[in-house]
Amino acid sequence: MSTPIEAETDVLIVGAGISGIGAAYHLQQRAPGKSYQILEARADVGGTWDLFRYPGIRSDSDMFTFGFNFRPWMGGKVFADGPSIKQYITDTANEAGIMEKIRFDTRVVRAEWNSETARWTVEAEVGETRERKRFSANFLILCSGYYRYERGYMPDFPGMESFEGDIIHPQLWDESYDYAGKRVVIIGSGATAVTLVPAMAQTAGHVAMLQRSPTYIANRPSRDAMADWMRKYLPRRLAYVLIRAKLIGLGMFFFNLARRFPGFVKKGVLKKVREELGPEFDVEKHFSPSYNPWDQRFCLAPDGDFFAALRSGTASIHTDHIERFDQSGIRLKSGEHLDADLIIPATGLDMMVGGGIELVVDGDTVDPSEHVTYRGMMLSGVPNCALAFGYTNASWTLKIDLTHERICRLLNHMDEKGYDYCVPVPPEGLETQDLLDFSSGYVRRAIHTLPRQGTKAPWKTYQNYLMDMLTIRFGPLEDGHMRFETAKAEAGARPAVAEAAE
Structure with missing residues (x-):
């Protein structure tokens, strides 16, 4: 006999990070009957903000757009530290009554859709014993992020086993570790490394950043003078809307400028770096x-903290290739040796769609790489299932908020019309391309495992907030690409719910 259903609900959200809490809030406000x-x-x-604990952990997106559109970010700094962001998410969940709807220590491993009943049956491992429990829902929202939580990407460097110091990946950082002196x-050379350098340089003996190739690093003030003025003299909600509009507009302008005139933008960025480090530095x-600006994400140095660490001599930067690790550090191909007591491979993430959950639709296992994304939020042929996937060229949460609004529109529309489920169906011969137009290593390593995107709407994932806002909020739901259906089985044919859940 199969395990009874632990709990049955209209919508099941996987993940209680910024995406999952946002999904819950939007459901409460826009689809309160669910x-x-x-x-x-x-x-x-x-x-993410509960997982990562490495020194200096912070957002590399401004908090006025990284914060929820429904709850203004009230912290003073534009780029908040990790603990402040986690507290912001926690406060949002508590104030909205979301916390009581969360089952912790419950890792989803499998979700199976049945078109006959129009239900997802979700299997999860619960607690330390990993007891298997099942849950049932009509709609599934995967807010589990885009990378593997258990480990980060770790290259197999030659000679690692001979190093006598410590090697710690940032994703597995222990806050009790003492690196003083x-x-x-x-x-x-990514955002993690650029964050670690100035934070650790304050107490470490010396911090050396070793990069195989450079990245673009821009100085940004940690406070926004115009935002501070608006929040002082304007009503809170109006100030928040205006600040977000300003920052969204500036972000879109800079991104499009970089794509259209990459040489001009690169010249300007390097000019600013020279002003920070002086004429003697090999910029x-x-x-x-x-690569061109915005072929990968920009790295930010709030108040120029990264450059200040280099100027002070407490940190240094080395552009070279690793020959091998040895007992006392790293030998480079140039012949230089970097002495080390601690080596931190800030080498990136392992991308993973939907947290690695096994998806099954009517008996067939879903391989995401064989599917196409619909409006950047659903997979072709997968009914009643949305993926929370944010922007690569702007704040993650901007796209997440829009995605959740669209989900609520779909749920309400199906109720009004008497539908039980919806499924995106691509046209025959749809031309496809890579999901992400990014040259970052973590993207290129995983691109063959990711879904594809089309070359035109609604199958193309536009990295454009204004375009998405108009289509997601106001575009037709029955657009000729989304098929709506009703369940064939009788309501009483669903699996029994365990008495403990009643």
């Missing part, structure tokens, strides 16, 4: 990437 529950693998809310080598070698 019951929901959140399944969270960790013991607390926050997702130690010689630290950080491998990488071309260490800060001039081979």
